[in-house]
Amino acid sequence: MKCLSIQQPWASLIAHGIKDVENRTSKMLVPPQRVLIHVGSKMRSPELLNELPLCYEIPVQFAEEIGAFDRNAPLAKSAIIGYVDVVDIVDDSKSAWAQYAQEGEKPLYHYVLANARLFKTPIADVKGRLGVWDIPEITEDNLPETVDIPVVxxxxxxxxxxxxxxxxxxxxxxxxxxxxxxxxxxxxxxxxxxxxxxxxxxxxxxxxxxxxxxxxxxxxxxxxxxxxxxxxxxxxxxxxxxxxxxxxxxxxxxxxxxxxxxxx
Incomplete structure (x- = not known):
């Protein structure tokens, strides 16, 4: 399967079905396509989840209210934590998670995400790579068991x-x-x-x-x-x-x- 490395805590927000757009400077795959969600050994500040802009805080707050996310839970590192479908790549997403390049910067593409699934047990000790890469030993037929994320x-x-x-x-x-x-x-x-x-x-x-x-x-x-x-x-x-x-x-x-x- 194809795999995409994403920094924490954004990777966990995607795997929990909260973040529905991933921002990238290039189109690295042809949608629709299912990709594994990989997290590297480094992450943004651990306090980032407590300092989110309101446009991100609102969906995270609701997810916590219904038990779909816990911002105080440990975040996995160097692991594959789940998968998600990239259903489209656009440059004008209306999602609050969509970012836009500043003048003089490379344009940002919005990978539109759906059907995220979080593994009950992450696939540990996996080194990441830049861009989209292949893990041939993982297929649709041998994916780990996933968590049932609560929904209203x-x-x-x-x-x-x-x-x-x-x-x-x-x-x-x-x-x-x-x-x-x-x-x-x-x-x-x-x-x-x-x-x-x-x-x-x-x-x-x-x-x-x-x-x-x-x-x-x-x-x-x-x-x-x-x-x-x-x-x-x-x-x-x-x-x-x-x-x-x-x-x-x-x-x-x-x-x-x-x-x-x-x-x-």
């Missing part, structure tokens, strides 16, 4: 929400409290808004009837949907609305959805 789902009238530790502890605390209703917040992204806060053609919300919470170890708590609303996120210290700009100059307002449920 809608099945008919039921909203299924996987929980990171913090959210699961909140749900369990409500269960033990005896309170009839539970209110919680989730960060909205371009990828999840049609699941968490869908609307019809007239702009009316399409609400579920039930909400199921799932823990990391497969436990579930079933609830009945009561209400929801969407609002701007604000800084806790001054109450100002959180706004940010991506590399292309697109302006955003950080949004979150509040969902209220009750016991069944």
């Amino acid at each position: 789902e809608r099945k008919d009238d039921t909203l299924i929400i996987p929980c990171g530790d913090a959210l699961w502890n909140e749900v369990c605390g409500w269960e033990d409290s005896g309170s009839s209703e539970f209110e919680f917040f989730l960060t909205l992204t371009n990828d999840n808004i049609d699941i968490l806060a869908p609307v019809d053609y007239d702009g009316n919300p399409i609400n579920p009837k039930n909400v199921i919470f799932k823990s990391r170890d497969g436990k579930i708590i079933e609830t009945e949907f009561v209400s929801s609303y969407v609002e701007e996120m604000k800084y806790s210290d001054n109450g100002e609305i959180i706004e940010y700009v991506d590399e292309a100059g697109n302006e955003y307002v950080a949004m979150e959805t509040c969902i209220v449920v009750k016991r069944k």
